[in-house]
Amino acid sequence: MSELDGVALGYEPAAEEERRAGRLWIQAGGSHVVPAVGAAFKAALLAAVLDMRPRIGARVVVLGADIAALPPGARARLRAQVGFLPAGGGLISH
DSSP states (O other), X not given: OOTTTTEEEEEEOOHHHHHHHOOEEEESSSOOOOOOOOHHHHHHHHHHHXXXXXXXXXXXXXXXXXXXXXXXXXXXXXXXXXXXXXXXXXXXXX
């Protein structure tokens, strides 16, 4: 069993960002409360998940898959499973 099994969303910022931002690791299922994060952390996380490309040195796990380890086709298929609800309203989903 891998450490990624059962992870819905995981984000480990690059080493230089980690002191300020910390780590976000959300298990699949149930309900979760996520601590407030800064604007820079949120922007990096959303860009990494929606573009399926983490910043250099950062680690992003989506639905149990480390996206940096995936080939482009697998990234595209994974991205098709991700929905996003922006704060301003309007659902963006596949």
